[in-house]
Amino acid sequence: MSGSTLEGVITFRAASPADPDAHELIVEYFAERASGFPGEYRPVLPGPDAFRAPDGVLLLIEHTDDDDATADRGLIGCGAIRRIADGPMGARFEVKHVYTRPAARGLGAGRLLMDELERQARAWGARELVLDTHHTLEAAAALYARTGFAPIEPYNDNPNATRWYGKTLD
Template sequence: MVSSAEGPSVCGEGRSDPHELVFRTVPPDVGDAAVLVTAMLTEMRELYWDLGGVASGGLDLDAPDMPKAGPAELGPPAGTFLVGYRGGVAVCCGGLKRLPDGACEIKRMYVLPEARGHGVARRLLHALEDAARGLGYRVSRLDSGPRQPHATGLYDSEGYLPVENFNDNPVATYFGEKHL
């Protein structure tokens, strides 16, 4: 389950387990969400430093030729953005948006480097899929770039099947779809 920032806890609140994740719905441009999105954008720019031209300093996920994933797309009524907290600290985020054919697309999934390797990304993906079901979506899609093998491995292991480039992303090489 997922709660809003104002609402009750989602999963794990009231427990003392520091590894438990609590997900909250937060606009992607506010507070902890904005900090995590900025970290994700910085990491992607560095990972794909050779794309977007030398003057740009690397890949810009907010460039005009990239799929849109801002507050308007990742917010109500057709989208959402989650921040995952472990021990009260924001460690991951991700959102979803509506696609023209009625499916949803998972965007901006990110786990802080120090939280990786502990199943956080898998739990985040499950929370996003649960949120998608809650919004009435039956199909989820996502993409990933060629330098993110851990992400594509996760998506494959979670039942995402290859599909054609559904969002005109000029950088992604992995496009997956899952029936929820």
């Protein structure tokens, strides 16, 4: 993609983790994480029913640009939410597998994805969003801060996480 913003149309498509496109993106995400992870990275591939409505959704980000047939387009990322045990505010959803391909980074796709995941969680009655990440993912931490997440106490025992974030939904 050229330029500093996404030009064209961004759409979101719900998919099962077993969908070939979703599987490809999740495997890419895990491979990238493993390559820069200090120590042993222990990913767990989500099962085919891991993100099923109304308790979750896995979204694929697709980019189309009708004006330029040569522009990079197609699948540019993914992200998911899933309902977990209620928190102090009530219904709690966890953000998972937020990933944009390198060519799409810095163009706003991650922000659009986070907004869409939050919109869907709200539609299902979420009162809180949480996520875990690793301190080496500074760009991800910046995205989470820009979308209203703040540090919280750990809510799980993910061995790959060193930071936990939350966001109360009004």
